[in-house]
Amino acid sequence: MRDLLRRGMDRVFGTRPATIDTIEPGSIVIAPRKPIDLRDEAAITEVLDLALRIGAVLLDAGTGAVDTRHQVEFVANIYGLEDVDVDVTFNTILICARRGSTLPPITASRTVYYRSLDFTRLAQMDRLVRKIRRLSITPATAHGIVDDITEAPHPYPRWVATLAWGLMALGVGIFLGGTWVVWLTAFATSVVIIEVNRRLNRIGTPPFFQQMAGGFLAVLPAALLNPVLESSGLGFRPTQIIAAGIIVLLSGLTLVGAVQDAITGAPITGTARFTEVVVMTGGIMIGVALSIRFVGLFDVHLPALTAVPPFGAADVPARVVGGAIAAFAFALASYAERRALPAAFVAGAIGSGVTAALMLTNLGPVFGYAAAATIVGLVGGIAARRSLTPPLVIAVAGITPLLPGQAIYRGMYGLMTGTGGTSAMVTAFIIGVGLAAGVTLGEFIARILRRPRLPNVFTAYRRTR
Template sequence: MAGFLSRTLDRLMGPWQATIDTIEPGSIVVAPRKPIDLHDEASITEVLDLALRIGAVLLDAGTGAIDTRHQVEFVANIYGLEDVDVDVTFNTILICARRGSTLPPITASRTVYYRSLDFTRLAQVDRLVRKIRQLSITPTTAHRIVDEITDAPHPYPRWVATIAWGLMALGIGVFLGGTWIVWLTAFATTVVVIEFNRRLNRIGTPPFFQQMAGGFLAVLPAALLYPVLENSGLGFSPQQIIATGIIVLLSGLTLVGSVQDAITGAPITAAARFTEVLVMTGGIMIGVALSIRFVGLFHVHLPALTAVPPFGAADVPARVIGGAISAFAFALASYAERRALPAAFISGAIGSGVTAALFLTDLGPIFSYAAAAIIVGLVGGIAARRSLTPPLVVAIAGITPLQPGQAIYRGMYGLMTGTGGSLAMITALAIGVGLATGVTLGEFIARTLQRPQLPTTFPFYRRRR
């Protein structure tokens, strides 16, 4: 299966692969460790600062703590600092370079004050690490490159990202089986929500309240149009519109990173990230609940989503197309490089297709989503092996349409109305964890299948020297 995916991705990515600035596999040579004078504090500090800045970009983009730590150690090791201790927490990186028993150690730290979705910056740092490994560039040159990466503006205008978020909602509407009226309403609602939250962010509003405001606004268009279009025959479904809004707001949260940290040996950071995910998801739920109560004051009562709508073989193509569109749009909204967009499109199509196919069996939703996530993680790892894009970009984009928006809405509505909902909420949590675990396992499988001459940029575990 892995070999088939690898060959398929090679054929599909051929036109874009030719534009990738990589070295031919046969000419790749791992840079030798450079000697460094342990009495030269300025040179050591320069190397430590470079390693910290690279680690900060990785941590900012949602990379797992263990992967970030390995990269910080790797950069320090390449430049001659072999005896280093690195500690990565939720938003802080600490590195200590030991200089033997007669010299005091040198310690440096860096704090990540914000989280951003700029996958271009992540890809550029990925290539910088490859150059450090392959070309043995000097720390001064690497510092200059990091400055250019962190100071550069987003590769696309903000209006392009806003439209992409709307396109993502439209794709999710297709994935959920909605009609054209659902797609257009979801598109318009998401554009308004994203622009409103952007303005809240400019004035320093905490992310929790941004999520709550987004959840509140996601319900209003569905509630306003439902009394008018209920009997129109257009297939207007307020549940699908609300679920679409929930999925858009859930996208980009660090659930994958938290599960990776828990699996790979960073439980404290995993707990912090998982708490962040729960709090942000709680903000969405509170916003949706308040909005439902608000529209109820005007005698607008939305229908309950008591069960998953019927799903058949005829719905598979729509699911595949919708998943591919939403994954592509999420990568674009997250400022991914153009070379990464086809990979995200393919990843979304594969994840949605696998999920749709397994839904036709009796395996259940949790297993279906987890299996699809494993394939998505494997595709991301293969794409990274071809130096196409970091695996995190493809993996996050690929599982974005699979977020359990309907299950969250169904469970929350049941809890509010006293008709149950606990099982739906547990199912939503299990699906989320299954997606994150599946992606982690898929990426690990891809790394174990990696060809020896190609360097890996984000190893889960340090290989024995």
């Protein structure tokens, strides 16, 4: 149908085909295709390797398996390989190009050996795919651009990212209703956690033990300061400091990608990612438990968070500001582009505001978190196309302040002291899944709202004149 429209427009009007710059927003972009000789194995291998390298960066950044597969297929289709099979697993991408019944297929694969949070690299790869679609650049040129993207240093110095993690904990402290003592302590604690984990990673320590070390360190400052500041009248709540540290550690996990894969038809990849999330979260919990036992040897006992502190309408502004700061800081710590930082700030404010507003009702916290995540995913999916920022950046940053750090600590403390805690752990699990599922639903709704229409050849003709 697309080819008929293009040929019909050429015959009737004698104009060139409509491109991405000549079709109105919301209409189908006719992607240029370059012919390829199916007998040229070198040319086909070059295209397959390009598609795999782009897919590897997307998978590395936490993009869902289905979205990664679509992007890999799209790049291969652009260069004339329309009969391809793509399989994306937890850390491997496999692509097979079929060349008809008389020639053997060509297969290539690539493995992602590590996970990294570099949203600038993700955004640049997204723009490369757009450039391939719009300009039909050669595979060799695209390979050169991929080299520049993957070999470029982070856009910000490492110390900026470290301070951003601390700022994120400070924002979470505000979101949880803490005082300035809680904010500063959470800031310092998170900076120490990130720096220690970075050094552990440098010597090859497995991520599980890094998470365990982070959970252990999250408890120590609160335990040391609690006997001194408990009766000072400064509003010192160690549970808020610990919860802020836990949220910082949880924010680096691919919870959204795991649930998204399970929902969108990639159960094997979703199961593998979800297993990773569970194991890494288990490392945090073990670290917290060990730290609670450790400080107990010195007769230092932390207060139990048996219930969420009272929440009223007067607390909504602080929660909105705290959530916005935390989302902004997470995007900065994840090396997001400058254009994405204001969007992350707004997404955090929206998510925190919706959650705070719904907590004033009788709908329950789980519904409030899920509804907020859905709205964040919707806003991120729509705004992403306008700011050329991948939806994943805005969505993940927007739900980061909502991660169930307090519920995890409450459950872990209850289990360690024999006062219960199973209910809190189940609540934390449901909230985490609800956040990820809400983001996936919001992005799905955004895709429906911006679903392309068939191009109007008369409109395209007027814009080419």
